[in-house]
Amino acid sequence: MNANAPLPSGFHRALSSLKAARCRSELHFEEIPAPARLAPFAVALGAEIPPEVLGAGQGGSDGVDLATGRFILLHDPAGSAIWRGDFRVVTFIRAQMDAEMGNDELLGGVAWTWLVEALQDHGAEYRAAGGTATxxxxxxxxxxxxxGSTIDIELRASWTPADWQVRNHLEAWADMVCSFAGLPPLPEGVSALPGRRF
Known part of the structure; x- marks a missing residue:
């Protein structure tokens, strides 16, 4: 973000919307440096689910995070024909899978379905979505x-929110990171107990 440029009102509202997001407590967020060349204005969040979320004796003893990711919100007040809007969400998620699931040839399609369903479940309207699963x-x-051998799944995806109200986009993405970590979905207001991955 250009430190010398005043924040456009739309981007300021979007930042307030992000701050209002309610995400699962297992997910630890921190603001990270945003890419400088993708848009005039940007904010980036890093997230991780540490292994201790599973509790003692439940795996993750090698100290590897269950899942990590980045959520980046870009804003170009002039709009972008490629984005088909003036905001763009760019995301990345990586998680280690067990051998059975990691070897499944359908895993990439499942990862993309998790994204689409998470956005739908949160009522996050979007267009021009694209991504790759690796x-x-x-x-x-x-x-x-x-x-030994490990298998990771990586999902890189981007989409254009319908407007500056991006709280539900961050909440949907946060649920996706939890899905990648193998944490079961939770009804609102319910806390997770230590459990198993997949």
Whole structure:
């Protein structure tokens, strides 16, 4: 974000909307540096679900986060023909899968379905959505050999919100990160108990 430029009213309202989001307590957020060249105005949030969310004896003992991600809101007051609007959400999620699910050829389609359903469930209106899902197989050797093989799923996606009211877009994305971590969906007002992944 250009520190010398005044915030446009639409972007200011969007920031207030993001601050009003109510996301699950398992997800830890922090503001991170926003990309400088994608739009005149941007804000970025990093998120993670640490392994201790599962509780003792439930996995995650290698210290690897259950899921991590980035949520970036871009704003160009002049609008963008490519975005088909003046806001754009750009996201990334990565999570380690168990071998059975990670080897499923349908996993990429499932990840995209989670995104679409999360946006629909939160009433987040959008257009011009696109993305890629990637499975990453990693083998470890030498001093890291005890890690064995791991399979990660990565989802990169972007879409154009219908307007500046982006609270429900962040809430939908946060639920997606929880889905990637294998946390079950929760009704509103219910807290999670330590449990199993997938």
């Amino acid at each position: 499975r990453v197989l990693s083998d470890s050797f030498g001093t890291l050999a005890e890690r």
